[in-house]
Amino acid sequence: MNKQPIGVFDSGIGGLTVLDKIIEIMPNEDYIYVADQGHCPYGTKKEEEIIECVLNVGKYLIAKNVKAIVIACNTASLFIKYLREIVDIPVISVIEPTCEYAMKVSKNKRIAVLATDTTIRKAKYQNMLKDKGYEAFGVPCQDFVTFVETKELDDPEGEKIVRRYLTPLIDKDVDTVIHGCTHFSLLEDNMRKVLGDKNYVACGLPTAQALKEILTKSNSLNDANHHGYVKIYTTGKVENAKENMKWFKKNHEEIKHIDVEGK
Numbered sequence: 001m002n003k004q005p006i007g008v009f010d011s012g013i014g015g016l017t018v019l020d021k022i023i024e025i026m027p028n029e030d031y032i033y034v035a036d037q038g039h040c041p042y043g044t045k046k047e048e049e050i051i052e053c054v055l056n057v058g059k060y061l062i063a064k065n066v067k068a069i070v071i072a073c074n075t076a077s078l079f080i081k082y083l084r085e086i087v088d089i090p091v092i093s094v095i096e097p098t099c100e101y102a103m104k105v106s107k108n109k110r111i112a113v114l115a116t117d118t119t120i121r122k123a124k125y126q127n128m129l130k131d132k133g134y135e136a137f138g139v140p141c142q143d144f145v146t147f148v149e150t151k152e153l154d155d156p157e158g159e160k161i162v163r164r165y166l167t168p169l170i171d172k173d174v175d176t177v178i179h180g181c182t183h184f185s186l187l188e189d190n191m192r193k194v195l196g197d198k199n200y201v202a203c204g205l206p207t208a209q210a211l212k213e214i215l216t217k218s219n220s221l222n223d224a225n226h227h228g229y230v231k232i233y234t235t236g237k238v239e240n241a242k243e244n245m246k247w248f249k250k251n252h253e254e255i256k257h258i259d260v261e262g263k
Helices: 016-025 047-063 080-084 095-105 117-122 124-131 142-150 157-172 184-195 204-217 238-244
Strands: 006-010 031-035 068-071 091-093 110-115 135-140 176-179 199-201 230-234
Touching: 006 016, 006 047, 016 031, 016 068, 016 204, 016 230, 031 047, 047 068, 047 080, 068 080, 068 204, 080 091, 091 095, 091 204, 095 124, 095 176, 095 199, 095 204, 110 117, 110 124, 110 157, 117 124, 117 135, 124 135, 135 157, 142 157, 142 184, 142 238, 157 184, 176 184, 184 199, 230 238
Parallel strands: 006 031, 006 068, 031 230, 068 091, 110 135, 110 176, 176 199
Antiparallel strands: none
């Protein structure tokens, strides 16, 4: 048994979709979530800038004595090795569990990958799929992140943006769509209006399952009778975080602002 909290972070609030599933699967754990909104989006930054963000947030969480870190951001997950080099606790990427889950549910082996510019350019999802004999269709959808971070989810502009990016997929005969950014599952209703009934694979459930498996093997789960806390921090403006995460219904403490540079 290990009573230390679990650290989770993303460039913004999108990673809360991952945290949501983790809490459902492991409700007795304590959680610290960092939304690095002061540096969002990661997907348009230079690689060295993304690495710096990952290390700064990672060091902050280490200082909070977490027992594992979940990088609930696909772009940041591309640079997971830099964080693993400086810690001796499990660091979980969302990419591998999500990709493996998508391959399991796809019937025709034609999978679309929706992600940020950097994630598509680095092509980790596409290469993993191709190596297993799947056909991958990568679509950079950077504007989805900006929309989720700044607008109400029911804003009509959301469907317009989704339609603009996803219309080219209509005739590709994909049966599975990977949300290769943790923000994107929040736009799934709009995606269904454009692409119809597909296997939409978000990062939350596969990542939560992978994390639980790791913690179980190392006997690091908390006591079953423990009532866990959820602490949420932002490097941006607290009021903005509150406004744009109204959809997150899990109980949590008051959101607080933090600085992570130089930690």
